[in-house]
Amino acid sequence: MGNTYDWACIAEKIDKIIMEEDYEVGGIIRADPIRPLVAPNCSELVVAHAKIALRQVRYFSEVSLLPHILETMQKLGLSRLLRLQSYSWPHLLAGNGHGVLIVSAPRSGRTFGYIPPLCDLVCRALTEGTRLRGCANWYPDREGALAVILVPNVERVRQVSALCHALLRKAANEELFTLTLTVDALKKVELIHRLLNGVGCLVVTPAQLVGIQEEAPGLLRFPRLQIVAFDDVDLMPPDQVQKAEQVLQEIIPRGHYPQLVMVSRSYNHRIMAKLTAANSHPALIFGDILEAAVYGGTRIRIAFCNSESKVNEVFQALQQRPPKKYRTVVYCTDDLDMRRLVVALEKRSHACLPYYQNADLEVREQVHRWMGESRDVILLCTDDCPELIIRHAHTLIHYGMSSTWGKFKMRHLVISGNLKNRLAPAQPESEDVPLHSLVLLDHENQRQLPRLVDFLRQHQKVDAGLVELVAKIRQEMQKEKGNQNALCRQIMVKGSCIDPACDERHQVTDLDQCHASVPVSGDVKVKLVRVYSPTHFCVYLEEHLPPQGSWQPLPNLAVQQMRIQSLQSTKPLRFWPPVPGVICMHHSVINERIRVLQVPPIKNANLVKKDLLVLVQAIDTDTRIFTTKSGKLYKCPADLQELPPMAIDMRLLGFVPYSEEGDWSEKDRRDFETRLKHLPKNNFLQAHIQFATANTLFVRNLVAMTYASSLKMHVRNLSLTHTLMADKLIKRCDEAENKILAFFMAGVEHGKREIREEEFQKELQLEDELQMEQEEDRKENVSPNKASTAALIQTKENQLEKKQEQHIASPMSQDPPELPSETDIIAQLYECFIRCSVQQQQESEQNPVPVSSSTATFLNNVMIGGAVKTPDKPKKQKKPKAMKDAPAPACKNLCQQMQVQLPPNVIRLTTGYYQTQTSLQLEVLLPEEVHEYAALMEKGQIFFWATCQSSELKHQFVLTLSFPYISLSHRMRGRTVYISVQKAMTAVDPLHFSAYPFMKPNHDMFAEFEDQQNMQVTNINPYVKGLACVKQNVQSQEENPSYEKYSDGAEHPRIQRKLCED
Structure with missing residues (x-):
């Protein structure tokens, strides 16, 4: 049995080893390399096939590695062998012709499955080369590399080269010899010189190897190449792998065959064919048992059915593959599920051997006899019985699914002993027994379906209806998780993602809907903030040119920044629990707005945690995505949440890395950012928008414009895409562009369908409610003692309308109304007060009086010609006050409550x-x-x-x-x-x-x-005194008692004539 490593400590120990000794001249290893294998995903059980039985080692003392390599591994804490390495190391150390294909999951120890033997072979070849120096057949200027490792991207280049350098350090014995070499470390001329002077291990991507050959065609030769390794070969583009193989054939002399090592996440017969063609003694080691089952010819079938019909599916499978001929194992979820199935099988006369959790020694002996001769007996068990060592079953039925994907894969160990070894010579006497694995899924365990279908699609055809079902299940899972994570970066660049373990978002959601402040067409002038890659930037929008329009300034950035500072609260409240998609404040060196993207499950929201790791994205300073603790999150005021984000992403549409290696190096990003940020002062950046999402503008090109005074027009000073293509950093890819457009169009169509479905459901709900109301009305109308409320209201309204019409038609002929009694008056008054208070409360809740309403606001509305809305309040007479006694507006109190939060x-x-x-x-x-x-x-x-x-x-x-x-x-x-x-x-x-x-x-x-002011008052006093005399005459005329009116409001004719004569 192997043992898993504590990979979390490996990186620290490698750094410590590197810091203890000096670097070699021209070395490429830095003090902070990124290490692989930081999490255990290691399998203690493997399937190993070769032409002959592979020799397995259990201890380091059984492996013939050089002492300094063993010492370095002990410093790294690698004191025990994994089962995968116990097979691969002795096979690779056997020498020329012994190649290996390792099929295992990432972070499972597969990289260390070939690196220690590779470094041992390099050190031995280096020692032998030193001994042969001075011979007639020695060519010191054409040593080349002793080992070549091809990896899919530049990030893996750093990881693998760091591991090789740690194990090869004590082999350096010459100043001109380079232990480990990568392309990004040196300039192209120096790179060629180092290759000519000798390299221990060359770690490159396929595209980089092709580029080296193109720089010096016919110059490079690797006559002493010992081993070639393809790490993660399934992640490399097939055309790049083919070009790299052609280069290797050119630089390796004829008749020289180095060992070939391939590492992959999944089995592929094409890869296996290359391995067998290049090595006389190939080996195949599976750390992934499910991949081994597919390699061995196991047929995997999925049946999606209800919980009630699962038993019928089991009966059909037993009829097609009777247990008397095929040894059958059924996996259940737990003992209760097993008991139910045993009862159903025994009713159909099937003999069962259930292995419960409380099974005793007698049951163990029955299982041992069953493994020798099943005798038409079906074995039933669960995942919680690792003591059962079964390897020679023929039929595997998954009546209940495992709790994890790893446990489901390990179930297939029960058929590993019957897997066909395609490397061993064919034996005519042996008979191949077909293997079968049936997976039964229902609505309770349908969440396991997406990953299972993804696996099957790599090896066999899957029904289209099942693929559509998987897409729906994934969307439902994303909604339930509330996953507002950022869109997958590979989708944003290439339009698709090939990483099955990717935890980023792969669906378009409401989070991608554009804000009203984001331009969706036309041209924009931008200010560069950060460069994430040669095709991905963070910018501030300054001006917008709509189609068939003129330049329009966008909200000023400095103003918006000061407004954000002014709206921050002096006494912020903790933001708990964090909710995905919500904008809050992040308090660190600076206080900034962020949007929560992903939150781990919170069991008890009443317990506030300060150390919960939350994935967030900045929206003002830049658009970086980072992880922070929940203790640094604070509530954001409502006014501050409504402000649009200041920063936005910009991406070049339809451009991918020139070498298709997944991503660019840090050096490429840094050099390009320096170039863009050091443009002449009078230049500005401009781009044309193709389409936009909430956080991203997709553009064709980004250009630097400047004003030519001699031509009196703006001219282009720099074209970003032309510069990047000239430097061979990017290339045009129409396929990637079409995939990106199709991805977002599919998301839009799906959103429209969801909206239509919601509207349809609302209509159905309204129709049901109306039908229920009509049925209730019918029941009420049938009862003689109950009258419809609506009918009574309508009758009263009709009576009131008739009375009003009669009052208008003959007002003088109406009898005087009866005076109500004192009791009725009090009751009506009380009811009026109650109604008024309720109505006032409702109006105050619906239309609250704004805090900042003042005379200034009223005058401002009048000046701009807008509608003036004043609250309905009872008028109160107030005595005039002097201007200096006027109360301060309400905004003063607001300013006192919301003090400006200034950065340092x-x-x-x-x-x-x-x-x-x-x-x-x-x-x-x-x-x-x-x-x-x-x-x-x-x-x-x-x-x-x-x-x-x-x-x-x-x-x-x-x-x-x-x-x-x-x-x-x-x-x-x-x-x-x-x-x-x-x-x-x-x-x-x-x-x-x-x-x-x-x-x-x-x-x-x-x-x-x-x-x-005083002079103006002095000058206007005489005029005011004249107005006072006129006012007194007018008042005396109003107080004259000769002016009278009749009770009906009509003026007396005699008084009218007198007024006219006066």
């Missing part, structure tokens, strides 16, 4: 202010003259910010105005910025700036303004 590098400048009859004047004093500043007015607020290139400090403030203003102008003299804000009307602004400590009044200018 932001400070407020002292600002002087005063007003004139027509304007408000501000004076901002900057610390230095070299500052660049900007000031603007938007929605009744003044935004000011200033920056300096020699310092990271920012000077800014936001000032909310409580009076209507129409325009703003500014100028700078020396270190002072003068801002003039024009009033909408000639009146005095109360200037409620007490909530802003940085605002300082200019008392001299205020005194001058008061003097002007």
Whole structure:
């Protein structure tokens, strides 16, 4: 039995080993390489086939590895062998002609299944080469590489090269010899020189190997190549693998056959054919038992049925494959499920041998005799009985599914002894018995179906209806999990994802719907924030050019940033429990808005946890996706949640990596970001939108534009796609573009279907409710004692309408109404009060009075010509008060409650202010003259910010105005910025700036303004006195008693004539 490693400690130990010794000259290993094998996924049981029985080792002492390799592995904590390595190491150390194909899941020890023997062969070949130096047949300028490892992407290049370098360090004995070499580490000329001087292990991708040959065609030769390894060969593009094989045939001399090692996640007969053609003694080692079952000829069938019909499916399978001829094992979920099946089988006269959890020694002996001769007996068991060692069954029925995918795969060990060994010589006496695995699924365990169908589609054809069912199940699972994770990066680049263990989102959801602020067509001017890859950037939108329109400025970024700061709460509340898709605040070095993407399951929401890891995405500073703790999440105010995100992703549509290696290297990303961020100052970036989602703009190209004064027009200074294609970083791929468009179109169509289905369900529900109401009305109408409420209301309304018509037709002929009694008056008054209070409460809940409603708001609405809505309140007479006693508007209290949350590098400048009859004047004093500043007015607020290139400090403030203003102008003299804000009307602004400590009044200018006011009052007093005399004459005429009216409201004719004569 093997033992799993503590892979979490391997990376730290490798770093410690590397730091203990110096690097070699020109080495490519850094102090922080990314290590593989950080999680155990190792199988203690394997299936190994070869032409002859493979020798298995159990201890390191049985393996003939060099001492320094064993010492390094002991430092890494690799003190015990895994079962997979116990077969692969001795076979590879046997030498030339002994190749191996390892089929196992990622992070299962498969990489260490070939690297230690590979490093041992390299060290021995290096020692032999040193001994042969000086011989006549020695060519020191054409050593080449001793081992070549091909991996699917540049990330794996770093991982594998780090492991090889750790095991090869003590083999370095010459200054010119390079132990491990990668393409990204050095320039192309130096790379060729190192290959000519000798390399221990060359770790490259297939495309990189082809590129090396193209740089120096016919120059490179690898006459001493000992071993070639294809790691994750199933993830490599087939055309790239074919080109790499052609290059290897050119650089390897004829008649020289190095060992061939292949590592894959799944079995493929084409890969096996290459292995057998290149090695005289190939071996096939399976760490994945389910893959071994498919290789051995097992037929896997899925039956999706109800829980009641599962027993019938079992009976049909037993009729087709009788237990008397085929040894049969049935797996159940638990003992209760097993008892029910045993009763059903015994009713049909089937002999059963159930193995329960409380099985004793007698049952074990029965199972042992059953393995020798089944005698028409069916064995039933569960996953919780590892003591059963069964290897020679023929029929496997999964009556109940396993709780995990790993347990389901391990069930197929019961048929591993009957798997056909295709490498061994055929024996005419042996008879092949067909193997069968039947999987029964129902609505309770249908969640296991998607992964099972994905596996079967790699090896055999699957019914189209089953594939559609899998798609629906996946969508339902995504909805139930509330998975708002970001879309898979491979889908955003290539339109599809081939990683079955990918946990990112693969469906279009409501999260991808565009916000109203996101342009969906036309051109945009953008500001670059970050570069994630040569085709993926984070940008800020500055201007938008709609189709057949003109450039329109988008919300100012600095203004929006200050608005976000001003809306943050001084006493934030914890955000618990985190909900996917919700915007909240993340408190770290800076406070920023984020969107929650993925939350682990929370068992008890009443217990607040601070260390729960949550996947989030920034939406303002940039669009990075990172993991944080729930203790750093705080609630975001409602006004702050409504603001649109500042940052957005931009991707080049239809462009993939030039070598199709999955992704670009960090060096490519860093170099490209430096180029874009160091464009000339007068350049700006512009792109044409193809289509947009909520967080991403897909564009064809990103260009740098500049204004040519001689031509009086804008010209293109840089084309991003042309530059990247010239540098061989990207290439055009129409297939990827079509897949991306089809992916989003399918999501849109699915969303439309869901909306139609929801509307249809609502219509059906409404029809059912109407039918129920009609039935109730019929029942009520049949009863003689009950009348319909609607009918009574309609009758009363008709009676009132008739009375009103009679009153209008003959008002003088109506009899005087009867006066109600005192009791009725009190009851009606009480009922009126109750109704008024209820109506008032409902109106206040539906239409709350805004906090910031004031005279300034009313005047501002009048000036812009908008509708003015005033709450229905009873009018109250108030005594006139002086302007200085006017209460401060409600926004002052709002400012006190919502203080500005400033970052550490932001400070407020002292600002002087005063007003004139027509304007408000501000004076901002900057610390230095070299500052660049900007000031603007938007929605009744003044935004000011200033920056300096020699310092990271920012000077800014936001000032909310409580009076209507129409325009703003500014100028700078020396270190002072003068801002003039024009009033909408000639009146005095109360200037409620007490909530802003940085605002300082200019008392001299205020005194001058008061003097002007006093002079105006002095000049207008004589005119006011004349108006007072006229007012007294008018009042005396109104108090004359000769002016009378009749009781019916008509004026007396004599009085009218007298007024006319006067």
